Amino acid sequence: MSYAELQVTTHFSFLRGASSAQELFETAKALGIEALGVVDRNSLAGIVRALEASRATGLRLVVGCRLDLQDGMSLLVYPTDRAAYSRLTRLITLGKSRGGKNNCILHWDDVVAYNDGMIGILVPDLPDDACAIQLRKMAELFGDRAYVSLCLRRRQNDQLRLHEISNLAARFKVKTVVTNDVLFHEPGRRQLQDIVTCIRTRTTIDEVGFERERHADRYLKPPEEMERLFPRYRQALARTLEIVRRCTFSLEELTYQYPEEAIVPGKDAQASLEHYVWQCAPDRYPEGLPPDVLKVVRHELDLIRTMKYAPYFLTVFSIVRYARSQDILCQGRGSAANSAVCYILGITSIDPSTNDLLFERFVSQERDEPPDIDVDFEHERREEVIQWIYQTWGNRGATVPGQSINYGWQGWLPPIRWKYGLSIGTGPKHQMEATMDRYIGLDVSLKDTAISIREDGKRIWRGKCPSDPKLLAQMIRKHAPNAKRVVFETGPLSTWFYHALTAEGVPAICIEARHAQKVLNETLNKTDANNADGLAQLAEAGFYKAVRVKAFDSMLTRTLVTARNQLLSISTQLSNQIRGLMKTFGLIVPKGTGRVFDSNVREFLDGNDGLAWIILPLLEAWRDIRKRAADLDRQLLVAARKSQATKLLMTIPGIGAVTAVSYVAAIEDPDNFRTSRSVGAWLGLTTRRYQSGEVDYDGHISRRGDHRLRGLLYEAATVILTRTSARNESSLKSWGLKLRERLGFKRAAVAIARKLAVIMHSMLKTGEVFNALAGATA
Secondary structure (H helix, E strand, O other), X not given: OOOOXXXXXXXXXXXXXXXXXXXXXHHHHHHOOOEEEEOOEOOOOOHHHHXXXXXXXXXXXXXXXXXXXXXXXXXXXXXXXXXXXXHHHHHHHHHHXXXXXXXXOOOHHHHHHHOOOEEEEEOOOOOOHHXXXXXXXXXXXXXXXXXXXXXXXXXXXXXXXHHHHHHHHHHOOOEEEEOOOEOEOOHHHHHHHXXXXXXXXXXXXXXXXXXXXXXXXXXXXXXXXHHHHOOOOHHHHHHHHHHHHHOOOOHHHOOOOOOOXXXXXOOOHHHHHHHXXXXXHHHHOOOOOOHHHHHHHHHHHHHHHHHOOHHHHHXXXXXXXXXXXXXXXXXXXXXXXXXXXXXXXXXXXXXXXXXXXXXXXXXXXXXXXXXXXXXXXOOOOHHHHHHHHHHHHHHHHOOOOOOOOOOOHHHHHHHHHHHXXXXXXXXXXXXXXXXXXXXXXXXXXXXXXXXXXXXXXXXXXXXXXEOOHHXXXXXXXXXXXXXXXXXXXXXXXXXXXXXXXXXXXXXXXXXXXXXXXXXHOOOOOOOHHHHHHHHHHHHHHOOOOEOOOOOHHHHHHHHHHHHHHHHHHHHHXXXXXXXXXXXXXXXXXXXXXXXXXXXXXXXXXXXXXXXXXXXXXXXXXXXXXXXXHHHHHHXXXXXXXXXXXXXXXXXXXXXXXXXXXXXXXXXXXXXXXOXXXXXXXXXXXXXXXXXXXXXXXXXXXOOOOXXXXXHHHHXXXXXXXXXXXXXXXXXXXXXXXXHHHHHOHHHHHHHHHHHXXXXXXXXXXXXXXXXXXXXXXX
């Protein structure tokens, strides 16, 4: 059985492929595969290395590309001749020019315009209506050049899926062909493929989940194995070689072709070059060309004519001439310094005749390689030259080349392990043992952060860094690339630090400050460095209580509520100050708020200019603060109306917009709590127990957690106990009134506040509205 693998992705499909072309071709040769079709995503970047690997192994290369269209359709295209290859390159260029960096935007209409001479293979997912529409398009456009891929996805009913795709293909008269969608050359490379998936999706190996490739056999398989996997589709297996035979194009057909360049009107490129050489010669040799230099120049011009390199020299000359006309410093370097022609044209500044340099080191008929002239421009004005090149040759005739860099494992492995939670292998392939985990303590202040790093029970480094999460992440990457825990206490900066460090890939943990301080207080000397070392010891021992850090959206809501409450508090303080100041003069302002208070004050100040000059500025400030508080109130109401969770909680009597919004922001996700009962304890509304020997009693409530939310729930409980409207009647109120008779008002209100916290959590979890008749047991 003969088989060619037509869907092979190299590591030039960045962060998808996990093997080089050399590895893929060597493995395919050993497995007895007839040919490899390299189809990197929206790119031909990998085919040059694939050609080198093909030459080295003698295995046939089929040039292709995978096109991912904007409508979700994916197809593999293979040029059958040089003209089709030219159309494919223009098609990809079109998509890249639309998409910008790292993107390629192509539509079906683009494929319609450029498909001539290409074989197309549809890559379907499910045999649904969308697949049927895509098959119809393929049949209409490609005709007998249309195929559909049969590829295992290792999901439930996979064979049924292949059968239905095959039936759809027969319905639209599209031929089936087997592909393996190869991402790596051998099974052991799956782990590296998972790593690049983590990098692409910006997550860790523990959290990548279903973003990983769905099955692990995306590697090259011998023809016998492919025949075993596709026993019902022998014709589809045979068609792989049919496509190989139809694709007669080879990269060997491409040769170096420089575009025509003739600056002097009426002259070709060679004549133009000779014209400028003789024109510029007096600038370098005012007394005339020495005979030996003249001989060298004529030899070089003859060789340039033979090799047809004149257009290239003219291009470089025009760029250098423009730079010098704008007083932009530039200098040619490298082997071009061996050329007398380059020296006369002003491209280089070294006279080859005085240094006895050999021109054939630069251009040689035996090597038959195109010349390479490097020109450096002053960096501050380099962009002017680049923009002139774009204006002169246009965006189709000028480009900025990209460069791919291969890093050794010493360069990429430690940061990858640190950022994505990976372990380093210990086999001979890695030649390195996994280092021990490191634990870091951070003592954060406004200006600087003290850092302590521990490993195997010993401090291995400590220092200071400005309190900037990015700088801290760089410091941690440098000194502890394999950090397991980075611990710091709760505080004013903890929310920002936690999210910023987590975004940098640091395993940040925020711990309860009260718990940490009880340990840190045992040290003899209280310093930032000692605190950081103590936190690192807690991280290493695992002796801490992690705090759930709220998201920025929740903190924004809490800030809105806090700002509104602060303004109301300032308003109350100002009104009390006004009342107190006026009492000194026997002016007792009657009870009243808002406009009533304002009119009462103004009435008393009427005719009392001396006092009015003092009180009116305070009154204006009071009015302005109330206005700002009203603005925040409106924002709060808008937020409450937009949230389904908030509207659900507001069905409870006594729960208004402020309490509902504050509760939702504090809880965030109901699943953060295992049971609804635990919310009461989290808010400090349950009693503290003391037990020692025979002594065992319950004390006051713990008052832990969010004191603002605890206060709002207490206010809501007060409303439930005191208001007598029909809407306020509920079994919860009846239960609270019984408690008031037995325990007093305050204890009853605290009990209702706790039950409100429990009920509200249960409502968020179930989505049910408040039931006034439900039992109050919670």
